[in-house]
Amino acid sequence: MPVITYREALNQALREEMARDDRVFLMGEEVGVYNGAYKVSKGLLEEFGEMRVVDTPITELGFAGVGVGAAMVGLRPIIEFMTWNFALLAIDQIVNAAAKMLYMSGGQYPMPMVFRGPNGAALQLSAQHSQAFESWLAHIPGLKVVTPGTPYDAKGLLKAAIRDDNPVIMLEGEMLYNNKGEVPEEEYIIPIGKAELKREGDHCSIITNGKMALVAMKAADQLAQEGIRVDVVDLRTVRPMDVEAIATSVRKTNRAVVLEEGWELAGIGAQVVDYVQRECFDHLDAPVVRVHQVDVPMPYAKALEKAAKPDLGKTIAAVKKVMYLE
Amino acid sequence: MAAKKKSDSAKLPGDAELRRELLHSMLLQRRFEEKVGEAYALGKIGGFCHLYIGQEAVSTGVLSMLRPDDYVITTYRDHGQALARGMTPRAIMAELFGRIDGCSRGKGGSMHLFDRNLNFLGGHGIVGGHVPVAAGVGFAIKYRGGDQVIVCFMGESVVNTGAFHEALNMAALWKLPCIFIIENNKYGMGTAVERAAAIQDLSRRADSYDGMDGEHVDGQDVFAVRDAMERALEISRRESKPVLLEIRTYRYMGHSMSDAVSGTYRTKAELDEYLKRDPINLLKARMMDAGDLTDADVAQMEQEIKAVVQDSWDFADASPEPPLEALYEDVLVDTTS
Numbered sequence: 001m002p003v004i005t006y007r008e009a010l011n012q013a014l015r016e017e018m019a020r021d022d023r024v025f026l027m028g029e030e031v032g033v034y035n036g037a038y039k040v041s042k043g044l045l046e047e048f049g050e051m052r053v054v055d056t057p058i059t060e061l062g063f064a065g066v067g068v069g070a071a072m073v074g075l076r077p078i079i080e081f082m083t084w085n086f087a088l089l090a091i092d093q094i095v096n097a098a099a100k101m102l103y104m105s106g107g108q109y110p111m112p113m114v115f116r117g118p119n120g121a122a123l124q125l126s127a128q129h130s131q132a133f134e135s136w137l138a139h140i141p142g143l144k145v146v147t148p149g150t151p152y153d154a155k156g157l158l159k160a161a162i163r164d165d166n167p168v169i170m171l172e173g174e175m176l177y178n179n180k181g182e183v184p185e186e187e188y189i190i191p192i193g194k195a196e197l198k199r200e201g202d203h204c205s206i207i208t209n210g211k212m213a214l215v216a217m218k219a220a221d222q223l224a225q226e227g228i229r230v231d232v233v234d235l236r237t238v239r240p241m242d243v244e245a246i247a248t249s250v251r252k253t254n255r256a257v258v259l260e261e262g263w264e265l266a267g268i269g270a271q272v273v274d275y276v277q278r279e280c281f282d283h284l285d286a287p288v289v290r291v292h293q294v295d296v297p298m299p300y301a302k303a304l305e306k307a308a309k310p311d312l313g314k315t316i317a318a319v320k321k322v323m324y325l326e
Numbered sequence: 327m328a329a330k331k332k333s334d335s336a337k338l339p340g341d342a343e344l345r346r347e348l349l350h351s352m353l354l355q356r357r358f359e360e361k362v363g364e365a366y367a368l369g370k371i372g373g374f375c376h377l378y379i380g381q382e383a384v385s386t387g388v389l390s391m392l393r394p395d396d397y398v399i400t401t402y403r404d405h406g407q408a409l410a411r412g413m414t415p416r417a418i419m420a421e422l423f424g425r426i427d428g429c430s431r432g433k434g435g436s437m438h439l440f441d442r443n444l445n446f447l448g449g450h451g452i453v454g455g456h457v458p459v460a461a462g463v464g465f466a467i468k469y470r471g472g473d474q475v476i477v478c479f480m481g482e483s484v485v486n487t488g489a490f491h492e493a494l495n496m497a498a499l500w501k502l503p504c505i506f507i508i509e510n511n512k513y514g515m516g517t518a519v520e521r522a523a524a525i526q527d528l529s530r531r532a533d534s535y536d537g538m539d540g541e542h543v544d545g546q547d548v549f550a551v552r553d554a555m556e557r558a559l560e561i562s563r564r565e566s567k568p569v570l571l572e573i574r575t576y577r578y579m580g581h582s583m584s585d586a587v588s589g590t591y592r593t594k595a596e597l598d599e600y601l602k603r604d605p606i607n608l609l610k611a612r613m614m615d616a617g618d619l620t621d622a623d624v625a626q627m628e629q630e631i632k633a634v635v636q637d638s639w640d641f642a643d644a645s646p647e648p649p650l651e652a653l654y655e656d657v658l659v660d661t662t663s
């Protein structure tokens with residue numbers, strides 16, 4: 001099976017879906033001539049032309065709204081944000097327009113569109129450029145939110161998002177674009193709303209999503225050497241959430257760690273813990289432990305940044321804690 | 327005498343049939359909304375409800391110039407435009423009553439009237455938010471190579487939002503067939519335009535964008551509105567370019583149902599002054615002058631409209647509430663392409 005980068009996987013998905021359906025177009029800052037701020041859209045302008053690969057001014061609220069309007073009358077926009085930090089300027093269009101249009105029109109106006117771009121912390125980008133927005137967006141009925149962690153998931157989920165007739169938010173990992181992984185040549189789609197068991201074990205579950213699934217897998221591999229067998233449930237989609245996958249895993253392992261990139265209060269993990277207590281109360285052998293960013297804006301200094309982020313060490317410690325090993 | 331009437335009438339634009347339609351459209355909006363006021367007072371209608379009374383020459387003037395395949399998008403003050411676009415009084419009243427036969431199945435209410443069959447893309451509640459959406463519709467028209475236009479109505483407060491600038495900039499940059507219509511009724515809630523905008527001739531906002539025409543128009547004169555629309559359509563439809571019209575008008579009621587008509591931010595004297603240029607009375611007077619219309623004609627039109635409006639009330643009253651299952655419907659669709 002070919003091994004390609006996360007970036008190339010996204011590029012393939014865009015190219016294939018734009019070739020398949022001429023209502024699909026890509027719009028955002030630097031997506032055309034510059035080939036994408038992260039080079040995700042490399043070569044697409046050449047292939048599809050200016051009407052379908054549209055460079056915008058720095059006008060997030062404006063072009064997110066253009067996407068909404070175009071979707072209302074039958075096109076299938078993909079709106080790229082240079083990063084999700086900048087999408088805050090467009091949050092009115094995402095939350096008040098895209099997510100509400102179908103409902104408040106009594107079913108008359110579906111919104112077949114994708115909002116996508118890099119999310120989460122990279123390295124030393126500090127407070128305004130290092131934020132994970134999963135829980136913000138997952139809070140909103142009328143949206144779907146996907147968070148691929150691997151090249152395989154990135155391609156399959158982006159294709160699903162583009163074909164979906166609802167507004168789909170895709171949070172890509174800003175640190176993941178160069179990561180490599182196997183991606184089959186033949187076409188595939190990953191259904192939105194389905195988690196994947198990325199490691200199998202019966203001692204403890206780590207429930208996580210997106211970029212953090214990579215950390216969880218590493219933790220599982222390392223813990224395996226100590227004889228601790230961990231289930232890694234990568235939610236992949238955080239809205240709707242695959243409650244069944246969470247429950248199945250925790251009923252098997254009786255212990256859970258919830259790992260996320262964002263902050264603690266009202267985080268994705270809080271919702272997972274709620275599902276766990278509802279679905280698995282009688283199966284639990286220990287309180288659930290959460291791992292997340294500490295409750296501060298992201299600092300710049302290296303050591304402080306490391307201390308702020310959830311990571312491998314904190315994840316391993318959490319598993320040991322929930323197993324009463326420390 | 328007869329000869330005089332005939333020549334005066336010939337001076338009015340359009341034919342007698344069209345002029346009667348314009349009057350009918352405006353009068354229907356007026357009487358419908360008066361009824362809405364009654365229903366609101368009785369608790370049949372809830373929530374925010376913004377009346378359009380005084381501004382009817384704008385909706386009728388603009389929308390009477392459009393083709394059925396053109397698009398319309400507007401704000402929460404949307405009853406008048408919905409009627410002028412051809413939505414039935416029944417569908418609107420049922421929506422205001424929160425009933426299943428409403429144009430948005432009782433899910434939207436006064437601020438969110440939608441009708442896909444009429445390309446009526448909704449009333450929107452976030453000031454300025456729908457203006458980029460209009461640019462997106464213009465983008466889609468261009469993308470498909472069509473010759474439709476989108477008309478985007480907005481209140482004058484919108485010119486102070488970032489969304490307004492972002493949308494007009496893109497529309498001018500990409501040459502989108504968008505007609506942006508500022509309904510300058512002088513107030514955004516209680517804030518007079520002079521206290522909010524650092525420019526008083528709002529049509530000059532168009533000067534910020536190369537290739538965008540802007541003009542201001544007397545919004546109490548339905549013929550002036552139609553003339554301006556004719557020029558706007560010539561540019562927008564033929565040349566695929568955006569146009570900005572500032573249509574100067576006045577609202578005769580409070581901002582919403584909880585707002586007094588006058589007394590806080592505007593005086594009774596000011597209101598009375600503007601009432602002298604009631605767009606319906608102006609049109610009626612001109613038509614009567616021209617011999618187009620008699621008192622008996624007006625009485626008959628009033629009679630007929632009264633019945634239609636009453637029928638919309640009866641229809642809405644008899645329409646069932648949405649079933650509780652509807653609560654969970656239309657959050658998402660379960661289809662893919």
Ligand SMILES: Cc1ncc(C[n+]2csc(CCOP(=O)(O)OP(=O)(O)O)c2C)c(N)n1
Nearest residue numbers: 403451452453481482483484511513514515
């Ligand atoms: C972004 C935003 N801020 C505030 C409001 C509350 N609000 C609703 S209507 C309105 C006044 C708008 O005035 P204008 O644009 O002139 O339209 P008009 O009501 O006169 O038709 C305000 C402040 C809102 N709906 N959206």
Ligand SMILES: [Mg+2]
Nearest residue numbers: 481482513514
């Ligand atoms: Mg106003």
